[in-house]
Amino acid sequence: MGRPKKERHKKGKKRKPPKPRLSDSADRYALYQQAVQSPPADIEFFTRVFADLRGRTPIRLREDFCGTALMSCEWVGSDPTRRAIGVDLDAPTLARSWDLNQSRLSDAERRRLSLVCADVRDLAETRADMTCAMNFSFCVFKQRPELLRYFEVAFHGLADEGVFVCELYGGTEAIIEFEEEREVDGFTFRWQQETYNPISNETLCHIHFDMADGSKIKRAFTYDWRLWTVPEVREILEEAGFASSRVFWEQVDDDGDGTGEYTATDVEENQEGWLVYIVAAK
Ligand SMILES: C[S@@+](CC[C@H](N)C(=O)[O-])C[C@H]1O[C@@H](n2cnc3c(N)ncnc32)[C@H](O)[C@@H]1O
Incomplete structure (x- = not known):
C-alpha cells in the first residue's frame, strides 16, 4: 500500500469554495417559530x-417567556385596541x-407593544387581562417554592378579572428517552428527550x-426542565391565589387525530403524548 497522496494544488488554480450549507444561513429562531408556534x-x-369567563374580549396580554414575541406581535395585530407586553430575560x-x-x-x-428584558418573577404590576406562559416555559422552575413564586407574580400582574393560561405536556412518551421528527416547510423539526x-x-x-440539503442545526435549543404534572400545577396555582383552574384537552376525530379544538374536561385516558392548556382565573 502506497503512502496516502498529498492533495496537490496546481499553481494558479483556485480551490473551489465549499458550497454554502442551508444550516449556515438559517435562523434558528425563525425555524422555531415556524415549527412550534401558532399564535x-x-x-x-x-x-x-x-x-x-368574563363576558367580554381581553385587551391587555402579558406574554411571559416571550422569546421573539411572536404572540405579542400577533396580539396587537388582532384588534386595534389590544396591547401586549412581552417579558423574557434573554436580551x-x-x-x-x-x-x-x-x-x-x-x-x-x-x-401598543412593549418588550421587557427581565425575569418573569420580577415584573408584578402589569394589570393584564390575560397572561400566558406558552410551550411549557414555566417548567424551567424546578422547585415548588420557585414555581409558587412565579404563579404569585403572575396572579398579582393580572387585572381584577385577569386570567392566566399556560401549556403543559405529558403522556407515556413524555417520561422516557425519546425522539420524534416532523416535516415542516423546507426542513425537519426533531424533538429529543x-x-x-x-x-x-x-x-x-x-x-x-x-x-x-442534509445539513443540520444540532441542539438549536436545549431545555432543562422539571416536568410538572397537571394536579401539581393546579394545586400551586390555587396556593398562589387563583380562585379556579380548568384543563382544556384537545379533541380528536374518528381517526384519532387532533382537531385543534380544546374543551374543558376533568377525566381523560392517558395517551402517548398530550398537550393541554391550563386556564386559571382570579
Ligand atoms: C421555550 S422558550 C419560549 C418561546 C416562545 N415564547 C414560545 O412560546 O414558544 C422559553 C423562553 O423563556 C425565557 N426564559 C427562561 N427563564 C426565564 C425567566 N425566568 N424569566 C423570563 N424569561 C425566561 C428564555 O430566554 C426563552 O426565550
Whole structure:
C-alpha cells in the first residue's frame, strides 16, 4: 500500500469554495417559530375562554417567556385596541424580535407593544387581562417554592378579572428517552428527550433542525426542565391565589387525530403524548 497522496494544488488554480450549507444561513429562531408556534389558534382560544369567563374580549396580554414575541406581535395585530407586553430575560433572543416580527407591524401596532428584558418573577404590576406562559416555559422552575413564586407574580400582574393560561405536556412518551421528527416547510423539526429522571421528574430536551440539503442545526435549543404534572400545577396555582383552574384537552376525530379544538374536561385516558392548556382565573 502506497503512502496516502498529498492533495496537490496546481499553481494558479483556485480551490473551489465549499458550497454554502442551508444550516449556515438559517435562523434558528425563525425555524422555531415556524415549527412550534401558532399564535392565531392560541389567540382564538384565549379570546373564547376569556369571553366565557368574563363576558367580554381581553385587551391587555402579558406574554411571559416571550422569546421573539411572536404572540405579542400577533396580539396587537388582532384588534386595534389590544396591547401586549412581552417579558423574557434573554436580551439576544428579544433582539431577534425586531427582524422576525415587529418589523411587519404598523407604527400604530408597534406603539401598543412593549418588550421587557427581565425575569418573569420580577415584573408584578402589569394589570393584564390575560397572561400566558406558552410551550411549557414555566417548567424551567424546578422547585415548588420557585414555581409558587412565579404563579404569585403572575396572579398579582393580572387585572381584577385577569386570567392566566399556560401549556403543559405529558403522556407515556413524555417520561422516557425519546425522539420524534416532523416535516415542516423546507426542513425537519426533531424533538429529543435526552434524559428523564423519575426521581426528580427532571428532563433534558433538545430541538434539532435538519435542513433540506442534509445539513443540520444540532441542539438549536436545549431545555432543562422539571416536568410538572397537571394536579401539581393546579394545586400551586390555587396556593398562589387563583380562585379556579380548568384543563382544556384537545379533541380528536374518528381517526384519532387532533382537531385543534380544546374543551374543558376533568377525566381523560392517558395517551402517548398530550398537550393541554391550563386556564386559571382570579
Ligand atoms: C421555550 S422558550 C419560549 C418561546 C416562545 N415564547 C414560545 O412560546 O414558544 C422559553 C423562553 O423563556 C425565557 N426564559 C427562561 N427563564 C426565564 C425567566 N425566568 N424569566 C423570563 N424569561 C425566561 C428564555 O430566554 C426563552 O426565550
